[in-house]
Amino acid sequence: MLETNLERIKHNLETLSSFNSTPGKGYTRLSFSPEHRKALDFLSKACESMGFEVMIDPVGNFRAKLKGSDPGAPPIMCGSHIDTVLYGGKLDGAAGVVAALEALTVIKEQNVPIRHSLEFIAFVEEEGASFGGGLIGSKALVGKYTVEDLKNLTNDEGLSFYEAAKNFGLNPDELEDYVLRKGDVKALLELHIEQGNVLYTKSIPLGIVEAIVGIKQLAVTLTGKANHAGTTPMNLRRDALVAASNIISFVEHCAKHEAFDTTVATVGKIWCFPNVTNVIPGKVTFTIDIRDIKTEGIQRVEQLIKEEVKRISDERGLQYSVNLVGESDPVKLSEKVVSVIQRVAEKLNVNFLRMNSGAGHDSALLTEVTDVGMIFVPSIEGISHAPEEDTEYEDLKTGCDVLLNALVDLAQ
Ligand SMILES: [Zn+2]
Incomplete structure (x- = not known):
């Protein structure tokens, strides 16, 4: 079984969390802010240095591709969101972004043979901290939000998501060309902190999500x-x-x-x-x-x-x-992907719990177009959306290892 590099995970997480507009008062990285820009630049550099094909889509979802051997095989996506709530924690979204980057990096470094391409994704505006509602990047990606909808989503200053994206250098008018349809993607995997205290209370390092609220x-x-x-x-x-x-x-x-x-x-x-x-x-x-x-x-x-x-x-x-x-709507995740994750956890001798997610996630939207699986790592004291949000590094690494090996399983 393959293993992720904890030192690199730590370093990447610390770098990402340094792009923060409220230092000392929790972590704030709002969509289309200077901190968002710095985070995208950091991810671009990290991905380009590994030879991944980098692209930022018309609404601001960051995507990077590691090519598989079969150009006709649909890619497998992996990632989470890059934005935070106001005064939030350093792991919500970021943990899954760093985990996905790490998984692809290990696969590339070790020349692991893959048939399907792997696509790293960092979703924009999951929290809805600026434009309300939330999950905007994933909704746009699966065609639930049109360009018109983006014009109607506004922040407290009355600026629309559409205008803000344009000011950020994006071209939201091209959204239609990037919308995913059924069959475009083979599967999507997201690692996320649990944001509740079920795993922490039971001292179980891994949650395998079956349904999302x-x-x-x-x-x-x-x-x-x-x-x-x-x-x-x-x-x-x-x-x-x-x-x-x-x-x-x-x-x-x-x-x-x-x-x-x-x-x-x-x-x-x-x-x-x-x-x-x-x-x-x-x-x-x-x-x-x-x-x-x-x-x-x-x-x-x-x-x-x-x-x-x-x-x-x-x-x-x-x-x-x-x-x-x-x-x-509440959604069930793919039993196929869930069982791949479970098999990997068993092989790695990791104790796990099949559970539901009380938090909404981009993954829920992607179930409309592909098979989705989610991995939870424990949140210390169950705290999230707060500066104290944290996860033991050992648990985070366990989650990253499971994610990495599940991706390889799906991609081969
Ligand atoms: Zn989140």
């Missing part, structure tokens, strides 16, 4: 009446923030008690207007993120929340709207 994100806006906090009696108020707080409590209750034990729901972002100490809040917008591996769990929670938004708004004389921000 579906996600629905909503934005709720409640409009009441802003007024003087001193002169307006309590019974004459239409306070949007108090109504929002009732709904937020209901969101927790609902996911906890009204659906399945796999259902989760979160309110993570809120805007209060005018956001002034001595003014009754006249308008509040907040987001709701609902997830489950069962579609019915998501649907049930969404329905109950919508009913509660209406009930509370009517009761308090508020106007309301509930808008869909983004959604993805």
Whole structure:
């Protein structure tokens, strides 16, 4: 069995995590930022020095190819995303990017014979930290987002993904030519940190993902009446923030008690207007993120929340709207690829757990066009999307070794 180089993995991870716009406050590498540019330059250099064919697609997905012996055989893709959340950790996305780069590097260095080409991919804007919704690079790659959609995805300053990509030197108008269809790719493998505490708690170094949760994100806006906090009696108020707080409590209750034990729901972002100490809040917008591996769990929670938004708004004389921000369906990964990963883990004597992913991943989108497998490595204390996010290097190397050998198995 082949082995990855831990020193090189460490070095590449440290380099990638140095492209960070918030040093000392976690890791931030937003799409189309100067840090994103530096990360792409770093990957380009690393890949070109190995003789891989480098290309950045019209939306900003970084791709590099190690050619196989059969030019007619569809390639096998491997990678993860290069962006982070605001003040996030150094491994979310980056671990899989470095792991894929390492796997291809070892295969090239050791002249391992491969029939299928291997394609390294670093997806753009997975987190949706700038343009909302998330998974934009993978959605564009499988044809779920058109050029028009890219024009409608905007950041907090009103700049569209389309414009931002153009300003970054890309040509999003050419997207259509790069969309993957069924059969274009033989398989896709992604290594990712678990971002939960299942593996860590059980002291199991490897997770083999069988299914990825579906996600629905909503934005709720409640409009009441802003007024003087001193002169307006309590019974004459239409306070949007108090109504929002009732709904937020209901969101927790609902996911906890009204659906399945796999259902989760979160309110993570809120805007209060005018956001002034001595003014009754006249308008509040907040987001709701609902997830489950069962579609019915998501649907049930969404329905109950919508009913509660209406009930509370009517009761308090508020106007309301509930808008869909983004959604993805729960997906099952390829049993074929899962069993290849499992076989490799068994050969390497690695203890593993077959599990579900509570986080969304680019891999989920790729199931529409190819066979997908995912490898999880443990997150210390289950922490992610935070500066403390970490994985024992030993576990990361185990994951990289499994990824490398599974890729070779699939490519031969
Ligand atoms: Zn991620």
